[in-house]
Amino acid sequence: MKKFLKIQIIVLILISIVMISCNRTDDDSPDFPEGSTEYVNLWVQDSMKRYYYWADQMPAKPDYHLPTKDFFKSLLSPQDRFSFIVNTSDSSTYPLSVRTMFGFDYTLLQLPGGEVVTVIKLVLKNSPASNAGLERGVLIKKINGQNITASNAEQLTSAIPSHTVLDLTVGSWVNGSIENEKDIKVYYGYSLSQPLxxxxxxxxxxxxxxxxxxxxxxxxxxxxxxxxxxxxxxxxxxxxxxxxxxxxxxxxxxxxxxxxxxxxxxxxxxxxxxxxxxxxxxxxxxxxxxxxxxxxxxxxxxxxxxxxxxxxxxxxxxxxxxxxxxxxxxxxxxxxxxxxxxxxxxxxxxxxxxxxxxxxxxxxxxxxxxxxxxxxxxxxxxxxxxxxxxxxxxxxxxxxxxxxxxxxxxxxxxxxxxxxxxxxxxxxxxxEQPKILYQSDSPAAGLSGLKFK
Structure with missing residues (x-):
């Protein structure tokens, strides 16, 4: 019995040494007040050290004073195109795209004859776009009053998340030209789950x-x-x-x-x-x-x-x-x-x-x-x-x-x-085929993370 108690005491001493060692390591880390940006950033860094695929490439001494989104970006590997961070109490931090906001996507094409056109390739069912009357195959001439060109397509698309209403001039492709033009409004809103x-x-x-x-x-x-x-x-x-x-x-x-x-x-x-x-x-x-x-x-x-x-x-x-x-x-x-x-x-x-x-x-x-x-x-x-x-x-x-x-x-x-x-x-x-100049979902803005489960 005495021998057993002696072994227990030795084990407790060893555990205490390990705990003290861990505390000393923690003391070497920055200590920031709870609720501060730095406190959040330290949590982000610790989480990424544990789980991130490229954890070994993260900077050893990041700038904890950066805004959290910028701090997160400073940790990412140049190979990483997909990791992102959001603040669940601030909707403006979520990735936004034409598809997630309005329920459609489009492609800018250069036709074999040289003409540049913008065609809607996807309209989600029960979406703001479908409610506004948009359909796959409709052509867009203007977004918010501006003609779409190869030089401004990316700029126009990147500006869309700042709008809650899209003013579109659209038409039909008939015998090689756009006809039946009309102006429509698409309001920012939720798209329901898509059926098989x-x-x-x-x-x-x-x-x-x-x-x-x-x-x-x-x-x-x-x-x-x-x-x-x-x-x-x-x-x-x-x-x-x-x-x-x-x-x-x-x-x-x-x-x-x-x-x-x-x-x-x-x-x-x-x-x-x-x-x-x-x-x-x-x-x-x-x-x-x-x-x-x-x-x-x-x-x-x-x-x-x-x-x-x-x-x-x-x-x-x-x-x-x-x-x-x-x-x-x-x-x-x-x-x-x-x-x-x-x-x-x-x-x-x-x-x-x-x-x-x-x-x-x-x-x-x-x-x-x-x-x-x-x-x-x-x-x-x-x-x-x-x-x-x-x-x-x-x-x-x-x-x-x-x-x-x-x-x-x-x-x-x-x-x-x-x-x-x-x-x-x-x-x-x-x-003899159209050349794709730009697509509203490329790069893949708003891609959701692939779920491990």
């Missing part, structure tokens, strides 16, 4: 399913099950995923989609590898583990009942295809043939989670959205920071006016349907 849209195409007895996926929110599994139950009951033999405007979202939702497509996978089939800094290490997850990471998600066996068991899938992409949607492309490759059509994706081969003050009550209202992991597929393939290039390079804007998404005559969709049904490969002549 599906269609079935059939020719010569072969059925092809088309699924437009705008994003990957948490809890979309049941909606996916509904769509794939329909696909399976109709006996589709080919599948086209339209991810061209999909910025990403939850990795678990992306994993659920992936689990519904190929044959030969099980609950224990590896899905993803996360690689972090020296603190985060490497995390591997199977399909089942990744899907279950979202609370309330159905068991993998439930999803498997609706799997199509395909040997290939077609994916429509653009420069707005990012993060979780890129994971769908990369992480399906070990299990089936992925045929990509459109343009090279954005190149967000990274994931993270939100870091915030968990104390009650909170002492800090800032919220950090850092890059924490690089992501890889089951075969260890990743590193696509320059984007994932398509096998079928197709210019979405080669025919004006733009057809609605899901229309069999729409350029990207028709190129794949032609490949499926006629076996001929699209081979457009880049010299």
């Amino acid at each position: 849209e599906s269609k079935i195409f059939e020719k010569n007895g072969k059925k092809t399913g088309y699924l437009y996926v705008y994003d990957f929110p948490d809890g979309m599994v049941n909606v996916l099950i509904q769509k794939f139950a329909e696909f399976k009951s109709l006996g589709i033999q080919e599948l086209i995923l339209d991810l061209r405007y999909n910025y990403g979202g939850s990795v678990s939702s992306a994993a659920a989609l992936c689990s519904l497509i190929p044959s030969g996978i099980s609950a224990n089939s590896p899905f993803i590898i996360y690689k972090g800094n020296k603190n985060g290490g490497e995390v591997k997850r199977t399909f089942s583990e990744q899907i279950a990471y979202t609370s309330g998600a159905p068991d993998f066996s439930v999803l498997q009942a609706y799997s199509l068991g395909l040997s290939k899938v077609y994916v429509l992409t653009s420069g707005s295809t990012a993060s979780a949607s890129e994971i769908v492309i990369n992480n399906l490759k070990p299990y089936l043939q992925v045929i990509q059509a459109g343009d090279t994706t954005l190149g967000k081969d990274m994931a993270g989670f939100v870091i915030e003050d968990k104390r009650k009550p909170k002492k800090i209202t800032w919220q950090i959205h850092p890059v924490i992991y690089k992501v890889f597929n089951a075969q260890g393939e990743g590193n696509y920071s320059s984007g994932i290039a398509p096998q079928l390079q197709v210019n979405e804007f080669k025919n004006l006016p733009l057809s609605p998404l899901g229309d069999p005559d729409e350029v990207l969709l028709s190129s794949v349907l032609n490949t499926i049904y006629s076996k001929s490969i699209y081979n457009g002549n880049p010299q």
Whole structure:
């Protein structure tokens, strides 16, 4: 008994030495009054040291007196295009874009004859833009009274977040010119969640399913099950995923989609590898583990009942295809043939989670959205920071006016349907096609962080 008590005393002494050592280290750090900018910045630095993928590149002695947003930027690696920070008590600190504020996006094109036009490529359903009457394919001549040109397009777009109302002059593309011009107002507002849209195409007895996926929110599994139950009951033999405007979202939702497509996978089939800094290490997850990471998600066996068991899938992409949607492309490759059509994706081969003050009550209202992991597929393939290039390079804007998404005559969709049904490969002549001069969502302003879960 005495020997046991002696050992306990020695352990307590050692713990005390460690605690004193830790306190001395803490004393070496700056000491700022609670509530000050410096106090917040020190919390930001400590959080980033622990989680940030490039923590080893952070400056050893940053300027704690900088405003918090500027301080955060001073910590970032030159390789980092995606980390951001917001103050939950100040809406002006949130990333804003034409899409998030007004519910649409547009592209500035130079046509083969030299004319420059601006075409609306995306209008969200139940958005301020759709409520104002905007549609995909409409052309914009003026924004807030100014003609859009190649030289001022970026400036006009960057100024949009400072407006709560957009005055647009728009028109229709008819026989090579803009007609039926009119002035409309689009008011800043909220866009509702976007639905999954599906269609079935059939020719010569072969059925092809088309699924437009705008994003990957948490809890979309049941909606996916509904769509794939329909696909399976109709006996589709080919599948086209339209991810061209999909910025990403939850990795678990992306994993659920992936689990519904190929044959030969099980609950224990590896899905993803996360690689972090020296603190985060490497995390591997199977399909089942990744899907279950979202609370309330159905068991993998439930999803498997609706799997199509395909040997290939077609994916429509653009420069707005990012993060979780890129994971769908990369992480399906070990299990089936992925045929990509459109343009090279954005190149967000990274994931993270939100870091915030968990104390009650909170002492800090800032919220950090850092890059924490690089992501890889089951075969260890990743590193696509320059984007994932398509096998079928197709210019979405080669025919004006733009057809609605899901229309069999729409350029990207028709190129794949032609490949499926006629076996001929699209081979457009880049010299005869419009040149993209500017896009309102490039660089990807307002991209939400890809969610680790």
